[in-house]
Amino acid sequence: MKFGTKAIHAGVEPDPSTGAIMTPIFQTSTYVQESPGKHKGYAYARGANPTRNQLQKNIAALENGKFGLCFSSGMGATDAVLRLLNPGDEVITSNDLYGGSYRLFTKVYERAGVKFHFIDLTNPENMLPRINKNTKLLWLETPSNPLMRIIDIQACVAIAKNHRIQVAVDNTFASPYLQNPLDLGADVVMHSVTKYLGGHSDVIMGALVVNDEQLYKDLAFIANSCGAVPGPQDSFLVLRGIKTLHLRMERHCFNGKKIAEYLRNHSKVGKVYWPGFEDHPNHTVAKKQMKDFGGMLSFTLKDDRLEKAITFMENVELFSLAESLGGVESLINHPASMTHASIPKEERLKNGLSDSLIRLSVGVEDVEDLIQDLENTLAKV
Ligand SMILES: *Cc1c(COP(=O)(O)O)cnc(C)c1O
16 A cells, blocks of 8 residues: 555554444543453553554554554653663664653663663764673664754664664654655664654654564663553544645645755855755755655854844744644744753753754645745844
């Protein structure tokens, strides 16, 4: 089955008791048993819920994976992967990471005795000097947030497999429509479902997809033991959102390209970070591992003063100033004070994330209106 067909049909069946075409919201905490331990696969809803199960199957299919697990947030999903580790284990990850992941790694897991190496993985060989017998996990995020750097998943997997290191990829920015890390050899794909998969800015949720059955069982054990599971209402909303994922992504990509090109040609704009540009340092890798370049981009103003960037963000109208991304409506974000505020300033600057950087999540509105809005706003700075 191709992607759009899977988005609509995979894992989803009409309700057997009524024929309802839409998956019902099984709003229940428990299930009645015929005799002790004798039930239809559902005992208690932390462990399993039919609405959530259909969603998990659907997301797994979109990532060409065998097993899916949903969590109450993207961070809940990431946390479940890290719970596979033991004190003394080491993790290699990139230095251009979602702020919440950085916070979880450094403020929660370092305290639990896990060591993290933050390095520039746009050159995969940079990880070689950090690998030792304790290295257990490689955590990749590509495209990266907010600088849109691209990491070569296949090249990283090749090195990791040589050293028996598991590879997890945060695929939130690409969505399964643009990139499928399991096909490139990764062991785990993580999504903040809150973003493109949900797509309508109305749900917080996370997901993991794997192929290995033992790994799935270990993660399902963690999900049930630790309990960060999503409810059936949210599962329904995401099932509904995913039915248009392919249509939304096509428009996100189309609008993203138009806006990246518009900004790049504007005299008041400094640098535009978008992997679709042929002179983007990782363009070749992006072209190889992604189907298109997505609707996320960042830029600076030529006049690089922070107050100019703030004036821009206060005056723009169709782009709402808000955290998050991947919804139908366009958003604008100031990484230094919003999504990436949990990264120390020194670290941020060292990694190229300046105070004046502006990030756009380009929505699916008519791009002419979005460009007009940017044009009007640029005239004011
Ligand atoms: C939002 C986000 C997360 C965290 O997901 P939540 O659903 O907010 O917990 C992780 N990684 C990336 C790249 C994100 O954008």
